[in-house]
Amino acid sequence: DTGVSQDPRHKITKRGQNVTFRCDPISEHNRLYWYRQTLGQGPEFLTYFQNEAQLEKSRLLSDRFSAERPKGSFSTLEIQRTEQGDSAMYLCASSPRRASGKVNEQFFGPGTRLTVL
């Protein structure tokens, strides 16, 4: 399967613990995105990378959240001191280098479902 992969698919943790999620984008996609999706809502943009550079962060991304893409390939999203409100599906997406005049399609992974007890 050459799509976007995410690990783990499910994570249950206790309030106050740290968690880390991994995303492997489609090979050669230079852009990588993180979204959060809560029940009954659409995905909400968190942040995105172009290669290893983090170009934008949403106000939703509090200082307890940090994302990295050290070598411009896979990315990690860490949440420190988790709170019950962090319970959500965390989606990763990737897209190829933008061709002039074209819109980049974002390809989504299956997500990591986080439950904070």
Place this chain on the structure above:
Amino acid sequence: QQQVKQSPQSLIVQKGGISIINCAYENTAFDYFPWYQQFPGKGPALLIAIRPDVSEKKEGRFTISFNKSAKQFSLHIMDSQPGDSATYFCAASERNRDDKIIFGKGTRLHILP
């Protein structure tokens, strides 16, 4: 403030019928309007998309109708099938900002066999 408003929240349609989902937006800088389909346990997948320079785009049984003056767009699924049962999201992004997609809240569609 919700930038893309989607309705209805849920929809039940008989097999063979037409499913219609509506979206409205306020930001006139939006110039790309995709629709995503999401099955349980999966991430969203691009279904069809439109730019505001056309009023309609059709791909197979799926059609987007776009009304620029009213700032509204809709998805029509013709001859709806049970396999179309999924959650559908309308979305929008600004010119040259396809990195930041704003999603609607979604419509859960159920097609009765």
